[in-house]
Amino acid sequence: MSPSSARPAGPPARILLPYPTERIGLPGVAAELWDGRGEGPPRRVLDEVEFFVVPYTFASAAVPLLARMPRLRIVQSLSAGVEGLLPAVPPGAALCNARGVHDASTAELALTLILSSLRGLPGFVRAQDAGAWQGGSFASLADRTVLVVGHGSIGAAVEERLVPFECEVLRVARSARTAARGPVHALADLPALLPRADVVVLTVPLTDGTRGLVDAAFLAAMKDGALLVNVARGAVVDTTALLAELRGGRLSAALDVTDPEPLPAGHPLWQAPGTLITPHVGGNSSAFLPRALRLIRAQLERFLAGEPPRNVVSPPAG
Template sequence: MNPRFLLPYPPEQIGGLPAGLDLLVWDDEGEPPPQRELDGVEFFCLPYMRHPAALALLPRLPALRTVQTLTAGTDDVLPHLPPGVRVCNARGLHDASTAELAMTLILASLRGIPGFVRRQAEEFWDQTFQPALADRTVLVIGYGSIGAALEARLAPFECDVLRVARTARESAHGPVHGIAELPGLLPAADVVVLLTPLTPETRHLVDADFLARLKQDALLVNVARGPVVDTAALLAELESGRLRAALDVTDPEPLPAGHPLWRAPNTLITPHVGGPSSAFLPRALRLLRSQLLRAHAGEPLANVVR
């Protein structure tokens, strides 16, 4: 018997699917399919901008065997799943978009673009000296596929890259240091980019001790998850003027009105937009098509994280 798939996109949009697949479509807008149809769902692809309605649907899927996310991180999904349900993430899907945003945050922060935008609104010509990315050292923490995509974009900017992952290894671009080596690498970094998943080990990885090891005026870029950074410790460094930050993710998130991060000196904040860009949909459809073809053929799925 063919598995039943619950998808956020219609099959004609995904394209290249064999006839006969048992498909339901729901993008978490409007009412979900009736319960008699949900009872047979074995494979559920969560909508990308998933709302509480999508997670609330999980207990209504008694036959569920696989959840496919369209995000690289799964920390916000796993607590809602019963044991035995396989989880596949979207490794590779966001490489281009997230690496592009990380580059944007680095360059905008170093070259003082937020300040120039404010001066433009004031019609004030403010010519100042700003640091360049050239000749700097960029430390990438959580070096995986997005880290490699970021390094490819950093290559023309005449900077050095240090790579850190959970365990030491060799990559196509050079050695990757293990996380145990991180304290000794921090003092060399002019820019630190966080790309780690949120796990018990990485929660508050960036704490007061981590930040104290960074040099004066170092830039911290977080495009990972907000709780990887201890917000209180970061605020202390920002308000003292010692460090800079560019944050696409925060803790708490969404960042509430009145939170001191909004007005912290030398801080650029974007509202978790590393993934949502025009690069998302074609890559999401390719990933989903590949997974559906694998499942239909009885082949192992890619990107299994649990």
């Protein structure tokens, strides 16, 4: 964490936020507002901004503004992944991610995708649309082995929600360590772990080290009939390699993120057998806003007190 990210003594900071400070819980703090729409704040505002909270889902609109903020000290993202912002943050400014904000929402969706895929819900919905009573026997999550690839805060939240389902959980992160519920294996251990897993859940950030991590060799190491669940970033998975496995019927997939994204009409993933797709909605639920407001308040309080921020990402944590 760079000492330069703490605010020195001097004139009041210029703060740029997507929400009024009254809503954040700091009614006495003056701030400019920008919700991500339009061309952005006027130059007189950008020239003075020291603390900038990037509006959620508007990172691409915020990127060109960063070079126009000469006094910028902190960029607070409201996303867990910051790969789109990281290259644009100017020297001397700290980039902070939204660690903790999306854990509950994303973990809930991961469990939804797992259970929906295993228990055949997509087929039931299609049968309902057709007015057909279509039964059968489907896989249970109980007694299965689930491999969580990316045991950060979201991966740990996924594990906590898996525990009541009577399944075994294997954990992988960038480096080995011990977590509250057991050992966390290193990425290098994946070849030995993948053949054991009935379900593989991806929760890693997108970095140079994880881009294309799920390639043909990764998929080939998964056991026959296994389910791949991606709530991370689409580019973590080699789409061509995944399509080959899905078309062959050896694997199935539940994807909240894709590469490319948004997934265009006519893309073969839409029609791939055994595939459930949701449109990158893992973090965007009613749980987002209260957690986002708490994070912004905590970071602003630290900044205004001259303390360095938390959740500094350089490079993104694994």
